[in-house]
Amino acid sequence: MTTFLPPTQPDSVPATPPDGWPDWSILVVDDEPGMRNFLLKSLAPRCHRVHVAGSAEEGAECLQQQHVDLIILDISLPGQSGVAWLKSLREQGFRGYVILITAFADLETAIEALRAGASDFILKPFRVPQILNAIKHCFECARLARENFVLRHTLSRQIDTSTGLIGHSAFMQALRDTLTRVAMVDSTVLLQGESGTGKEMVARALHQMSPRQRGPFVPVNCASISPEFMEGSLFGYAKSAVKGAQHARDGLFYYAQGGTLFLDEVAELPLAVQASLLRALEDLHIRPLGSSQLVPVNARIMAATNRTLKDEVAAGRFRKDLYYRLQVVDITLAPLRERKQDIAELVAHFNAQLAQRMGVAKLAISPEQMDYLMQYDWPGNARELRNLIERSLILGELNVSALYDAAARQPQASQSATTNLQSLEKQHIQSVLDSVQGDKSRAAELLGISRRTLERRCAEWADA
Numbered sequence: 497m498t499t500f501l502p503p504t505q506p507d508s509v510p511a512t513p514p515d516g517w518p519d520w521s522i523l524v525v526d527d528e529p530g531m532r533n534f535l536l537k538s539l540a541p542r543c544h545r546v547h548v549a550g551s552a553e554e555g556a557e558c559l560q561q562q563h564v565d566l567i568i569l570d571i572s573l574p575g576q577s578g579v580a581w582l583k584s585l586r587e588q589g590f591r592g593y594v595i596l597i598t599a600f601a602d603l604e605t606a607i608e609a610l611r612a613g614a615s616d617f618i619l620k621p622f623r624v625p626q627i628l629n630a631i632k633h634c635f636e637c638a639r640l641a642r643e644n645f646v647l648r649h650t651l652s653r654q655i656d657t658s659t660g661l662i663g664h665s666a667f668m669q670a671l672r673d674t675l676t677r678v679a680m681v682d683s684t685v686l687l688q689g690e691s692g693t694g695k696e697m698v699a700r701a702l703h704q705m706s707p708r709q710r711g712p713f714v715p716v717n718c719a720s721i722s723p724e725f726m727e728g729s730l731f732g733y734a735k736s737a738v739k740g741a742q743h744a745r746d747g748l749f750y751y752a753q754g755g756t757l758f759l760d761e762v763a764e765l766p767l768a769v770q771a772s773l774l775r776a777l778e779d780l781h782i783r784p785l786g787s788s789q790l791v792p793v794n795a796r797i798m799a800a801t802n803r804t805l806k807d808e809v810a811a812g813r814f815r816k817d818l819y820y821r822l823q824v825v826d827i828t829l830a831p832l833r834e835r836k837q838d839i840a841e842l843v844a845h846f847n848a849q850l851a852q853r854m855g856v857a858k859l860a861i862s863p864e865q866m867d868y869l870m871q872y873d874w875p876g877n878a879r880e881l882r883n884l885i886e887r888s889l890i891l892g893e894l895n896v897s898a899l900y901d902a903a904a905r906q907p908q909a910s911q912s913a914t915t916n917l918q919s920l921e922k923q924h925i926q927s928v929l930d931s932v933q934g935d936k937s938r939a940a941e942l943l944g945i946s947r948r949t950l951e952r953r954c955a956e957w958a959d960a
Contacts, residue, residue, distance in 0.1 A: 519754075519794075520565035520635065521545045525555040525581075526597070527573050531620075535568060538624045539631075550574075552581035559585075563781075563792050564592055566634055568627070571598040571609070579605075579612050586613040589734025589744035589787045593634035597622070645751050646712040661701055662845050662878075663838030667830045671698070678825050679705035684777065686822045687800040689829030691946040692879030695800035696760060698829065703756040708796055711755025714748050719761040726769045727785060731776070734786035749782050752795040762799040762822070763808050767815065774818045797822070802946060832874040832881065839869055842878055846885040856889050865894050872899050873921045875953065876944030883944045899924050922957060925950070 522543050524535045532548045539546045547562060549555040551573050558564070567585075571578040582594055596609045599620040606617050615637070616630045661672060678685065679702055687695040696715060703713045721729050732747030749757060759765075765773065776782045777797060781790040799822045801808075808814035832839065843861065851858040874880055888895040925943065932938040936954075940947040 519544045520631075521547065521563055522631070523547045523549065523555060523558055523562075523564045523567045525549045525552065525567060525573070525578070526570040527551060528570075531570070535627065538627065542628070543631075552576040552578065555581065559590070559789060563790055565638075566593045566595065566631065568595050568597060571596055571605070572600065579609055582609070582612045582614060586744075587735060589784060590789070591732070591744060591746055591750075593638070595627070595630050595634070642712055642751050642753070646714055661697070662842050663835065664841065665835040665837045667835045668838060671827070671829075674827060675702050675705060678702065678827075680707070682708075682796050683824040684796070684822050685798045685825045685827065686805070687798065687827050687829065688805065689800075689802065690831050690877055691802045691949050692877030692944050693829040693831055694878055695802075695829060696758065698827070699756070699758045699798045699800065702798065703758075703796075706756070706796070708755050711795075712752055713756050713758065714752040714795075715758045715760060716748055717760045719764040723766045723769070726766060727772055730769070731772065731782045732784035732787075732791075734784060744784075747782070747784060749776070749793055749795060750791065754794055755796070757795045757797050759797065759799040761801060763801040763803045763805060763814055767813075770815045770818050774815065774821060777818075777821050802949070832877040836870055839881070840866060842881055843869065843885065846882050847889075850882075850886050850889055854886075854889055856892075859885070859888055859894055861894055865896060868896050868899060872924075875921055875925070875949065880944035883942065922953075925953060 520543055522539055522545070524532055524539075524546065525548075526532050526535070527550050529550075532550070536546055536548055545562075547558050547564065549558055553575055555567070555569075569578045569582060573581075576584075578596060578598075582596070585594070593615040594613065595616045595618060596614045597618045597620055598605070609617050615634050618626060618630060661668060661675075675698070685699070685702065687698055689695055699715075700713060703709060716730070718726070728745070728747065730747050730749055732745055732750055735744045759773075776793055780793045782793055783790055805814055805819050805823070809816045809819050832842075843866070847858050847861070869881075876883070884895060884899070925939070928939045928942050929936070932942070936950055937947050940950045943950065
């Protein structure tokens with residue numbers, strides 16, 4: 497029967513491992529009681545939990561009931577051998593680390609063990625520092641793999657992560673106060689607002705202010721992943737559990753362990769995946785597709801959408817229970833047109849940042865040109881403003897013509913400017929559409945807004 501260290505004994509595993517040690521659960525599989533006890537006493541004070549088993553069959557039973565990050569596995573076992581069980585585990589999708597130990601080994605055995613998927617290979621008898629160093633090496637490999645994945649994932653999204661929280665309007669000051677209070681708790685956060693208002697920037701700022709700042713920040717664009725692959729992308733999958741998959745794969749929840757998982761455009765999740773996400777948030781465990789093993793979740797969840805989720809719930813496109821689970825903290829970001837006092841500061845920030853990055857001189861912006869920027873309604877919000885500054889840096893002067901046509905370039909009185917904002921916006925969007933021969937996807941990209949927002953504006957003008 498599989499046993500593990502009961503938490504009530506004096507030498508039980510501490511709730512928090514010592515600094516530098518992973519918060520991992522370890523399974524020791526060895527048919528010698530003396531070796532099991534030796535490893536139990538050596539690892540218990542340092543690891544989250546240690547389980548022990550006397551055979552591969554008992555080890556398999558333990559894995560059905562407990563999540564395990566690392567297995568210390570003897571090669572010579574009664575019944576199924578350690579190497580044979582390791583091969584079976586890898587075929588079933590076990591993604592944890594395995595350290596093989598044996599008293600009798602030659603080069604051929606070592607090669608077979610590594611081909612089977614072993615992370616390390618140690619000869620008996622060994623000293624405590626040897627096994628501890630092997631475990632630390634596995635933990636370091638896991639940390640580097642996660643950091644590498646998160647870095648590649650972030651770079652692939654081509655997101656500018658250096659904007660920060662720019663502006664001193666009343667809204668921005670209130671937002672900073674809210675984030676300061678929210679950062680210290682692990683509650684889920686729902687960010688709502690139009691495209692381009694900086695929802696991901698706010699999520700990153702909240703992550704950096706939180707105790708999880710040393711952990712990964714994993715952004716997921718739910719609209720960019722096809723529905724049939726969404727569940728596997730989030731939760732992972734075992735070999736052959738997904739059509740065409742030749743290898744098992746960890747999900748994004750795994751890579752966010754110890755940090756933050758940011759679900760952008762969460763309203764795009766299919767209803768079936770919404771149910772799985774709700775279960776993960778409620779149970780704090782996930783189950784990779786095709787696997788029988790539950791994996792604990794240790795990540796803060798933030799979600800964002802440019803839709804009004806309450807309306808999506810009323811329309812039956814979003815689960816009510818998931819909506820309430822996500823909106824523990826609900827933050828709605830104001831569009832740029834409602835905080836125009838931040839425009840000058842944003843322009844200065846983008847001008848300095850992008851000029852340095854591109855290796856060009858900063859733009860000289862006159863008061864009259866700033867008036868033009870202040871009059872404009874910015875349907876694409878801060879993202880559209882950033883794109884304008886970038887295009888202008890390429891051209892060498894502020895590209896005001898990208899906002900107004902020739903007949904509307906003179907500064908107007910504030911009242912007439914207000915009445916003409918919608919027509920100016922329509923003229924600008926129409927000119928961008930004309931420049932790309934009506935390609936709405938390309939036009940939305942140039943404007944810094946989503947295609948859905950662009951189509952909604954065009955529909956409003958058609959009905960007018």
